Amino acid sequence: MDFLAYFGDVFTPINFGLLLIGTIGGLLLGATPGLSPTMAVALLIPFTFKLEPAQGLILLGAAYTSTVAGGAVSAILLKIPGAPANIATTLDGHTMAKKGQGARALQLSFLASAVGGVFGVLLLIFLTPVLAQWALAFGPSHLFWLAILGVTVIGTLDSSSVVKGLLSGCIGLWLATVGFDDIMGAQRFIFHDAVSGGINVIPALIGLFAIPQVIGMFAKGRRSLDAEILTVERHPISMAFGEVFSRLRALSIGTITGSVIGLIPGVGGQIAGLVAYDQSKKMSPERDKFGTGHSEGVIAAESANNAMVGPSLVPLLTLSIPGSPTAAVLLGGLLIHGIFPGSDLFDNHPDVAWTFINSMLIGQILMCIFGLYIAGLAARVAQVPNAVMAAVVLGLAVFGSYSVQHSMGDVYVMATLGTGMYFLERFGFSAAPLVLGLILGPIAEANFVQGSMIANATSSIGSYFFTGPLNLVLIAIVVASVGYSVWQELRHRRLSAQEKVMAKKDAIT
Amino acid sequence: MTDLPRTQHIVASGLVAAVGVSVAYVSFTREPAAAFLFPRIISTVFVVLALLTFGKALLGKTRVGTGLDREAMINIAPGLAVSLIFVFWAAHALGFYTASTIAFFVLLSLYDPAPHGELKSWIKRILITAGFLVVMYGLFARLLSVFTPREIFF
Numbered sequence: 001m002d003f004l005a006y007f008g009d010v011f012t013p014i015n016f017g018l019l020l021i022g023t024i025g026g027l028l029l030g031a032t033p034g035l036s037p038t039m040a041v042a043l044l045i046p047f048t049f050k051l052e053p054a055q056g057l058i059l060l061g062a063a064y065t066s067t068v069a070g071g072a073v074s075a076i077l078l079k080i081p082g083a084p085a086n087i088a089t090t091l092d093g094h095t096m097a098k099k100g101q102g103a104r105a106l107q108l109s110f111l112a113s114a115v116g117g118v119f120g121v122l123l124l125i126f127l128t129p130v131l132a133q134w135a136l137a138f139g140p141s142h143l144f145w146l147a148i149l150g151v152t153v154i155g156t157l158d159s160s161s162v163v164k165g166l167l168s169g170c171i172g173l174w175l176a177t178v179g180f181d182d183i184m185g186a187q188r189f190i191f192h193d194a195v196s197g198g199i200n201v202i203p204a205l206i207g208l209f210a211i212p213q214v215i216g217m218f219a220k221g222r223r224s225l226d227a228e229i230l231t232v233e234r235h236p237i238s239m240a241f242g243e244v245f246s247r248l249r250a251l252s253i254g255t256i257t258g259s260v261i262g263l264i265p266g267v268g269g270q271i272a273g274l275v276a277y278d279q280s281k282k283m284s285p286e287r288d289k290f291g292t293g294h295s296e297g298v299i300a301a302e303s304a305n306n307a308m309v310g311p312s313l314v315p316l317l318t319l320s321i322p323g324s325p326t327a328a329v330l331l332g333g334l335l336i337h338g339i340f341p342g343s344d345l346f347d348n349h350p351d352v353a354w355t356f357i358n359s360m361l362i363g364q365i366l367m368c369i370f371g372l373y374i375a376g377l378a379a380r381v382a383q384v385p386n387a388v389m390a391a392v393v394l395g396l397a398v399f400g401s402y403s404v405q406h407s408m409g410d411v412y413v414m415a416t417l418g419t420g421m422y423f424l425e426r427f428g429f430s431a432a433p434l435v436l437g438l439i440l441g442p443i444a445e446a447n448f449v450q451g452s453m454i455a456n457a458t459s460s461i462g463s464y465f466f467t468g469p470l471n472l473v474l475i476a477i478v479v480a481s482v483g484y485s486v487w488q489e490l491r492h493r494r495l496s497a498q499e500k501v502m503a504k505k506d507a508i509t
Numbered sequence: 510m511t512d513l514p515r516t517q518h519i520v521a522s523g524l525v526a527a528v529g530v531s532v533a534y535v536s537f538t539r540e541p542a543a544a545f546l547f548p549r550i551i552s553t554v555f556v557v558l559a560l561l562t563f564g565k566a567l568l569g570k571t572r573v574g575t576g577l578d579r580e581a582m583i584n585i586a587p588g589l590a591v592s593l594i595f596v597f598w599a600a601h602a603l604g605f606y607t608a609s610t611i612a613f614f615v616l617l618s619l620y621d622p623a624p625h626g627e628l629k630s631w632i633k634r635i636l637i638t639a640g641f642l643v644v645m646y647g648l649f650a651r652l653l654s655v656f657t658p659r660e661i662f663f
Binding site: 047184396402423429493 | 572581585595613621
């Protein structure tokens with residue numbers, strides 16, 4: 001119950017003010033199609049340099065929580081999901097809005113998000129300290145395999161091609177080795193002065209997540225957003241309250257599915273929302289109503305995508321392994337303040353850890369309150385033209401990257417990585433494993449070198465890294481995630497081939 | 510798969526494979542060997558996966574990634590050119606605020622769907638650009654005290 005001791009810290013004027021700014025700003029950014037939660041959090045990192053570590057994390061955590069929920073506004077009112085996590089919400093949410101029940105859909109969405117979100121953060125509160133203590137038993141070989149596991153799982157599960165996902169992870173691991181070697185001081189891959197000190201993670205994150213979206217907006221040309229904003233009629237909040245809690249099946253399916261999926265590294269909110277929607281539909285006696293503006297669809301999808309937020313931080317705060325791209329960005333926010341996650345965080349900086357986690361709990365409630373009131377404004381923000389959005393994000397990316405170390409080299413790295421990533425994404429490569437590789441690369445290498453030294457002194461490298469129950473379990477998970485993804489890819493390919501044959505037969509007959 | 514995406518896939522995966530081979534070459538030829546031990550392991554996996562991707566692209570078996578169509582390329586070109594000039598030259602040569610204001614206005618003019626022939630839409634663009642400058646200056650110069658290159662202008 002350590003967390004209770006730090007609850008008051010959330011309510012100091014500065015901390016609470018930052019929580020409000022992060023929540024309201026996140027809701028508006030989340031509602032803007034094309035601005036992903038990860039990008040929003042990455043662009044906010046430079047604003048945390050001057051803040052205390054806990055304050056910086058409060059701002060980033062609030063933005064993460066509310067961008068996921070804010071995406072429901074444009075999903076419901078514009079039929080454009082603000083983030084991939086809100087795809088399932090459009091299925092019933094927009095249909096409800098078209099029937100003149102936009103306010104009801106928004107209220108159900110924010111209330112369900114708050115219930116799912118609070119449950120997810122409670123899971124984070126009770127699981128994290130236990131796992132952090134357990135992580136103390138991890139040696140260099142285990143930490144090496146954990147880092148490889150982080151890259152592999154995201155590379156395989158988060159990508160549409162296993163080979164390209166793993167290749168993206170390899171590129172990230174290689175980029176992490178650029179600069180001077182920590183032990184021998186040898187120069188490695190320094191092909192330009194801008195990278196003589198290595199690749200700084202923050203400009204790299206900003207570039208990899210923001211610039212592809214800027215170029216993506218350029219690709220749409222002078223096209224205007226032709227989506228029509230549906231009007232929001234008044235709807236009593238008490239009725240929405242009653243309805244959310246009367247749909248307990250959908251609410252619990254969404255909350256539990258989201259929490260479990262959040263704990264699995266690499267599986268994001270998009271999957272959580274879609275799986276919860278699908279399961280809720282299968283288990284509902286009113287399954288025929290799904291897709292026609294049924295409240296259970298909105299409740300299941302939104303409770304799931306916010307329930308995954310808290311658990312997605314468990315691997316980060318316990319093992320220093322970010323389970324998602326947004327968690328990777330939050331890790332960047334921790335590292336710039338010299339704080340390393342894991343048991344060190346809870347033993348030496350409990351004020352930072354618990355104030356941050358508690359703020360996420362309060363943030364869920366604030367997100368619900370403000371979400372209900374600023375949904376109309378958020379929908380207007382969602383209609384900001386691409387031209388303005390692209391130019392603003394580019395400006396923030398340049399200024400933000402420069403402000404990290406007052407170095408033009410960082411700006412060049414940001415622009416080069418971002419431009420390269422846009423083109424790589426067009427060919428099936430993915431930013432998430434690349435970022436994980438870049439962040440986990442130093443952890444993997446440091447533990448590999450340390451493990452090799454121990455192995456040379458005691459046994460052989462092979463037996464040190466490939467024997468022992470924990471090593472074997474971690475290796476088995478790496479192999480299983482690759483194997484499962486390959487099997488899924490082959491199955492998907494076979495099914496689409498069968499569908500093509502059937503379509504051809506139909507065309508002939 | 511049509512010819513355009515297929516050629517694009519070959520070029521893209523060929524470039525990635527070339528980077529992989531270069532990384533492997535540097536890793537296996539540079540000394541001290543201990544400093545390059547981890548890069549050697551990474552680059553070996555990198556090369557294997559990159560050649561696999563390149564081989565699939567050559568055989569036309571790439572199934573993921575749509576490539577870029579002509580319309581997207583034409584749309585991207587001016588914006589990307591302005592952005593790269595801004596980042597790699599103008600930001601340092603003209604000063605951050607001047608360069609970002611010019612880049613913002615040019616990008617807005619290029620991609621804003623409002624008609625170019627109306628005075629009203631130009632006034633709107635100028636006002637939005639001025640608002641952007643004020644916000645960026647307030648956030649970075651005042652709030653975060655970031656001293657950006659000012660050079661010949663503001």
